[in-house]
Amino acid sequence: MLPARRPSCLGGHISGKRYLSRQSRLVPGRSSVEREPIRATMPPESTTDTAVPHRPLGSAPSVAIVGGGPGGMFTAYELQRAAVRPLQITLYESSDRLGGKVRTMHFKSADVRYEAGAAEFYDYSHFGHDPLRELVEELGLPIRVLGGSAMVVDGAVISSTDDVRSCLGGHAEASLLAFDRLARDRMTPSEFYASGDDGHATAREPAAGFGATLETIDSALARRYVEHLIHSDLAAEPAQTNETYGLQNYLMNDPSYMRLYGIEGGNQRLMDELAARLACSVRTGCRVESIEAAPSGGFVLRHSPGADAAEDQHDLVVVALPHDQLCKVTFGGARLREAVDRHRSHHDHPAHYLRVSVLFDRPFWRESLSGSFWMLDRFGGCCMYDESSRDPSMTHGVLGWLLGGDAARELARATDDEIVHAVLGSLPGFLSAALAANHSATMEARVHRWIGAVSALPGGWTPMPLERRHCPDPVGHPGFFLAGDYLYDSTLNGVLDSAERVAEWIAADLAEGRLPRRQGEHHEGT
Ligand SMILES: Cc1cc2nc3c(=O)[nH]c(=O)nc-3n(C[C@H](O)[C@H](O)[C@H](O)COP(=O)(O)OP(=O)(O)OC[C@H]3O[C@@H](n4cnc5c(N)ncnc54)[C@H](O)[C@@H]3O)c2cc1C
Numbered sequence: 001m002l003p004a005r006r007p008s009c010l011g012g013h014i015s016g017k018r019y020l021s022r023q024s025r026l027v028p029g030r031s032s033v034e035r036e037p038i039r040a041t042m043p044p045e046s047t048t049d050t051a052v053p054h055r056p057l058g059s060a061p062s063v064a065i066v067g068g069g070p071g072g073m074f075t076a077y078e079l080q081r082a083a084v085r086p087l088q089i090t091l092y093e094s095s096d097r098l099g100g101k102v103r104t105m106h107f108k109s110a111d112v113r114y115e116a117g118a119a120e121f122y123d124y125s126h127f128g129h130d131p132l133r134e135l136v137e138e139l140g141l142p143i144r145v146l147g148g149s150a151m152v153v154d155g156a157v158i159s160s161t162d163d164v165r166s167c168l169g170g171h172a173e174a175s176l177l178a179f180d181r182l183a184r185d186r187m188t189p190s191e192f193y194a195s196g197d198d199g200h201a202t203a204r205e206p207a208a209g210f211g212a213t214l215e216t217i218d219s220a221l222a223r224r225y226v227e228h229l230i231h232s233d234l235a236a237e238p239a240q241t242n243e244t245y246g247l248q249n250y251l252m253n254d255p256s257y258m259r260l261y262g263i264e265g266g267n268q269r270l271m272d273e274l275a276a277r278l279a280c281s282v283r284t285g286c287r288v289e290s291i292e293a294a295p296s297g298g299f300v301l302r303h304s305p306g307a308d309a310a311e312d313q314h315d316l317v318v319v320a321l322p323h324d325q326l327c328k329v330t331f332g333g334a335r336l337r338e339a340v341d342r343h344r345s346h347h348d349h350p351a352h353y354l355r356v357s358v359l360f361d362r363p364f365w366r367e368s369l370s371g372s373f374w375m376l377d378r379f380g381g382c383c384m385y386d387e388s389s390r391d392p393s394m395t396h397g398v399l400g401w402l403l404g405g406d407a408a409r410e411l412a413r414a415t416d417d418e419i420v421h422a423v424l425g426s427l428p429g430f431l432s433a434a435l436a437a438n439h440s441a442t443m444e445a446r447v448h449r450w451i452g453a454v455s456a457l458p459g460g461w462t463p464m465p466l467e468r469r470h471c472p473d474p475v476g477h478p479g480f481f482l483a484g485d486y487l488y489d490s491t492l493n494g495v496l497d498s499a500e501r502v503a504e505w506i507a508a509d510l511a512e513g514r515l516p517r518r519q520g521e522h523h524e525g526t
Helices: 070-082 131-138 161-168 170-186 189-194 210-215 220-234 243-251 268-277 334-346 405-411 416-425 429-437 466-470 492-511
Strands: 062-066 088-092 104-106 113-115 121-123 143-146 151-153 156-158 259-263 281-283 286-293 299-305 310-314 316-319 330-332 350-360 373-376 382-386 397-404 442-455 480-482
Touching (some): 062 070, 062 299, 062 310, 070 088, 070 492, 113 350, 113 397, 121 131, 121 492, 131 492, 151 220, 156 161, 161 170, 161 220, 170 220, 170 243, 210 220, 220 373, 220 382, 220 397, 220 405, 259 268, 286 334, 316 492, 330 334, 350 405, 350 416, 397 405, 416 442, 466 480, 466 492, 480 492
Parallel strands (some): 062 088, 062 316, 088 281, 151 373, 316 480
Antiparallel strands (some): 121 259, 143 259, 151 156, 286 299, 350 397, 350 442, 373 382, 382 397
């Protein structure tokens, strides 16, 4: 039920995307070898597929991990933790830094930081097992709880049901309350926590579109309110997603469903601490161009360090790239190519972000708006962050705009100056007035375009079984794995889960003294 004064979903907001399940994971501390090897859990691709022969294992099998973002780093870390025998792990990263879309940057005109990519971490620890939170704790990283409860609509701040009534009218309030009840009836907090579990009903059925659910909101003002509230979480248009995901993105604004935190000193510290603990060969500035099965077994990776292309051979490969980067790698051999093409087209539902961070000489908005973020009814609904609230010692102010979906994609075509002009023009009247009254100056602005970089979950789409998501050709190429947030819900929690699954499967196979069957033993097309 909604509280009388301060609504949870109606006024709260969290940004970015949420993770769909924690319960499908192994219990921490449980040996990875207790899990079935992947091939034992996979249905055969066709009736002509034959059983996979086991091969004896060499002294230290080699694993290539492609992509040095969270997906690749988590996979490497989990693999080195889960492996019960020596492994040679090589992590390939095309850029000169590890961390991918988790990126804390600094302005030039003052030593002030801002998040250019992933904004916050999602906390499920109040339900029980929360691997990301546990990892953050294990790495000794202090966290800062983030929160916000305001939505700015037509220049007025709404942070309670009373505000809804006075700003949008009694009909809109009643309509929102009815929608809020519907959402809670359809999904309890524990169902929310379990909803990505493979065994859960929503995990394997085509989900209805969220558009029809939104149509049940009979007040146009209330409907718009909900659409704006969840727009930047979805990174897509609300009607383009499925009902489950739409409701989840609404409900996650309630702390009994999910909570938020950031890392003190910047989210990138998670990646830096992890990098310091990786016991593997890390090759930055090394773009993997192609992957194919080697005739002698294993896989050949061709990569381009600078101008000189080179190649390496590995027993196993984990491709930890976001779905929009997969198409830039050539997969050799018809069977592998087709398997990856099928996988890509199944998951090809691009969603978009545009992030603009503006440095001011002081946080001129604090008298009007508090909290780490609030929502704004511009750009189809966007999130505004008080980035400077993450560091209480900061005297400067940093405002961040996170635009999602069509608005992000459209505006991203403009120049940086035009984009900055557009977001400053979106400030509600009371904030523009505060800016002028405080004689506050804009010192610097940064624009980061993340077009197609995250994944939407459309209505009518059936998620693949978890095993098939991670191993697209289990019979022909059982040593070829994919890990990514797009296999779940485009969050860090999701990519950690994906990485853990792959690491555990590999570790379980290797613990039994075998490699997944080598490609060289099997003719293509069988
Ligand atoms: C604006 C924005 C806000 C977000 N907010 C949140 C949030 O609040 N909470 C949350 O949980 N998640 C959030 N996310 C999602 C989160 O950032 C992703 O879940 C996470 O970064 C996915 O990790 P990844 O390793 O799969 O991909 P990436 O982070 O994209 O990393 C992939 C890496 O692979 C490298 N690479 C690409 N091609 C090659 C190649 N051919 N060879 C070698 N290396 C290659 C890239 O350089 C990159 O380093 C946000 C994302 C964006 C864009």
